[in-house]
Amino acid sequence: MNPKYALxxxxxxxxxxxxxxxxxxxxxxxxxxxxxxxxxxxxxxxDHEE
Amino acid sequence: xxxxxxxxxxxxxxxxxxxxxxxxxxxxxxxLIGVGVYGGxxxxxxxxxxxxxxxxxxxxxxxxxxxxxxxxxxxVAGGIALIWRMKLAEVAVVAAAPVGASFTALALLTGMLWGxxxxxxxxxxxxxxxxxxVLLFLYAGVIGLNQAYADPRAGARACAWLALVGVxxxxxxxxxxxxxxxxxxxxxxLSVDGIRNPKISGDMLWPLLVSLGGxxxxxxxxxxxxxxxxxxxxxxxxxxAQQTVAA
Numbered sequence: 001m002n003p004k005y006a007l008x009x010x011x012x013x014x015x016x017x018x019x020x021x022x023x024x025x026x027x028x029x030x031x032x033x034x035x036x037x038x039x040x041x042x043x044x045x046x047d048h049e050e
Numbered sequence: 051x052x053x054x055x056x057x058x059x060x061x062x063x064x065x066x067x068x069x070x071x072x073x074x075x076x077x078x079x080x081x082l083i084g085v086g087v088y089g090g091x092x093x094x095x096x097x098x099x100x101x102x103x104x105x106x107x108x109x110x111x112x113x114x115x116x117x118x119x120x121x122x123x124x125x126v127a128g129g130i131a132l133i134w135r136m137k138l139a140e141v142a143v144v145a146a147a148p149v150g151a152s153f154t155a156l157a158l159l160t161g162m163l164w165g166x167x168x169x170x171x172x173x174x175x176x177x178x179x180x181x182x183x184v185l186l187f188l189y190a191g192v193i194g195l196n197q198a199y200a201d202p203r204a205g206a207r208a209c210a211w212l213a214l215v216g217v218x219x220x221x222x223x224x225x226x227x228x229x230x231x232x233x234x235x236x237x238x239x240l241s242v243d244g245i246r247n248p249k250i251s252g253d254m255l256w257p258l259l260v261s262l263g264g265x266x267x268x269x270x271x272x273x274x275x276x277x278x279x280x281x282x283x284x285x286x287x288x289x290x291a292q293q294t295v296a297a
Contacts, residue, residue: 004097005103012160013087016109019156020083020268022147024076027275034279038295042067048104 051242059138061281062290079268085194094254106164112265114157117219125217128210143213144196145276151189153216169233172278177226178234188216
């Protein structure tokens with residue numbers, strides 16, 4: 001690969017990798033957070049019923 | 051067929067369907083993107099005018115194509131949400147927006163990195179670049195509008211309206227290189243002439259098509275995952291959602 005263009009090419013691929021990883025990882029984090037919050041609220045409602 | 055679609059519109063059926071489909075889409079996407087990028091970086095020959103700088107095409111074109119396709123998809127889902135009041139279509143609009151925004155930003159940034167060595171400038175106020183920037187603002191508008199409403203259904207309907215109104219920008223982005231004088235090159239693949247007489251050599255074309263397929267499958271996977279999260283949150287008081295959380 002011509003070193004004149006290497007910085008532009010590798011920067012583009014690094015940005016693409018960052019976008020792909022962000023898109024892949026964000027729903028996973030949100031899912032874990034949702035499950036934690038929902039299970040906490042379920043436990044709280046269970047305590048109130050008792 | 052219609053019965054199956056009707057069943058799929060039910061939140062618990064959709065949730066289970068997405069749970070099965072998303073990992074397959076993600077796996078296939080990783081394979082195709084890997085092959086496409088490897089082919090583009092190491093197997094495709096350098097361009098006779100641009101040299102190696104053209105290799106940015108293998109991430110720039112999929113990102114740009116996705117930015118337009120996702121917005122069009124949001125407009126279609128928005129129309130369905132407004133006409134038939136289908137909850138899943140509302141969810142589809144709001145779940146697609148952040149993914150579309152990220153790929154629009156990627157298309158702009160990789161375009162800038164390609165523009166510098168070929169045009170001598172990172173940015174020019176050219177019709178293609180400017181209309182793509184407007185697309186990014188439209189995505190930001192949809193995301194902001196969704197967050198501005200306390201009632202998720204009202205927010206999603208407002209987003210559906212913005213998606214429908216803003217879709218007028220999609221043909222403007224696509225045809226900007228034909229309608230106006232532009233530094234940006236014309237369509238190489240996504241045109242009738244481009245399909246009949248490809249303007250790009252086969253050695254360079256196959257990694258691009260493979261990469262395009264991979265990025266579209268990747269979008270499918272992450273869109274389903276985001277929709278699942280939105281459905282789970284909206285249906286949090288339903289028994290099936292509580293069972294899913296407890297499992």
